[in-house]
Amino acid sequence: MIATIDPPGAAPPFTTGLKPWAQTLPQHISPTAAKSYLSCSLRFWFERVACIRKPTTPALHLGKAVHAALQAFHLARWRGGDDSVEAVSVAYEAAFLRLEREEGPVNFDDAAEREKCRLDGLRVVAAYLDSPEAMHEKPRAVEVLLKEEIPGLSVPLTGAMDLVEGNFTPVDFKSAAAKPDPDNAAFDHEIQLVSYQLLLEAIGETPPSLDLVFLVKTKTPQVIRVKSPSADVHRKQRVTALLETAVEGIASGRHHPQPAMHCSWCQYRRECKAWLPGMTVADIHQPKAA
Ligand code: SF4
Known part of the structure; x- marks a missing residue:
């Protein structure tokens, strides 16, 4: 099914400005995979291509x-x-x-x-x-997995929503160590939230908002809902372009270190230090002699 993301009577569906990708494509893209790739394409490779398992935190x-x-x-x-x-x-x-x-x-x-x-x-x-956020009505859907074609995206978009409320608001639950800042939280999770909207619109539904519910592990636990307004055409175009950028990078095998604050808690620092362009899984386990 093709999403309708423009208002009725508006101009034809937008493009991302990126050229259509003609090389080997992944079968689909999820917001989680895209965010992981865009955050650090090398960590993505260690996790999802080389499949190097690490102990769970x-x-x-x-x-x-x-x-x-x-x-x-x-x-x-x-x-x-x-x-x-x-x-x-x-x-x-x-x-x-x-x-x-x-x-x-x-x-x-x-x-x-x-x-x-x-x-x-x-x-x-x-x-x-015990909180007012606990679902007291019958949800519309629980753990719903959607896979839809989206204009501007070379491969289908997939996403698993934790909960869809009766009015088609998608809700995603997050465990957190500290109370979230609402603006930062909505911005951090923009790819995921807007992807859910694109998926719901693809099946003919319009979510009134895009919600996150944080379960905060403070001494006295807190439950905090962060509501984000549903996305306009610009936000949808931006997120579609981000998703497509990830698709193109994955398809072209573009993986390299992207050092930043997230390196502090990355479990692949040893492998990252060994990285050189063209590194294979075998190279990780058997470093070449100098
Ligand atoms: S250490 Fe940093 S740059 Fe290296 S793989 Fe991990 S997140 Fe990426």
Whole structure:
């Protein structure tokens, strides 16, 4: 299905200003992959092309387990199932163990850190269920995966929305260590939020806003909604161009270090130091003799 992103009667669909890409294309692009590529194309290569696995960080592990618990809650709301605190807590505990088993190891320092992580997650889940942000109506959709063709984009756009509310507002949940600044949060997640709007418009729906709900792991957990107005043509054109830039870079195999603040927490610094143009996966494991 092709998205209609201009108002009725407006000029033909925009172009990004980028030339159509004729080389080998990825099968699709997601906002997560595009953001990862644009942030550091070499880290993207280590993660998604060379598939070099690293231990999961505690923060990521907690975020995934919390996400699974919220998914269980929203699915129960949707299906009319058990959405009690007890049932959601059971879902959280099961996800915490399953993710350790299937996607671990998690690089906890020791058992005490693991226990703190587990309890922090339980606390933020409970805070969400007790907050005004907890979904009390029946959601429109939960964990909906869309794949649509978008004008200006060489490959289909894919995206998995955590929650779509009854009025077609997409909601994405984020675990955070500190209270977010609303403007920064909306800007940081612009590619993801506007991509969701493009996907919803592609199936004929218009979201009234694009929302993030932050679950903040402070001593007393906080639940903060950041609302972003739905995107105008300029924002949609900008995000489509960013997505297409990632598609072109991935298709052309353009991967290089992009040093910045994010290097402080990058798990691929050893591999990054070994990088030279044309590096292969074998080079990473067997550095050439000088
Ligand atoms: S250390 Fe920095 S430049 Fe190197 S791969 Fe990681 S994020 Fe990219």
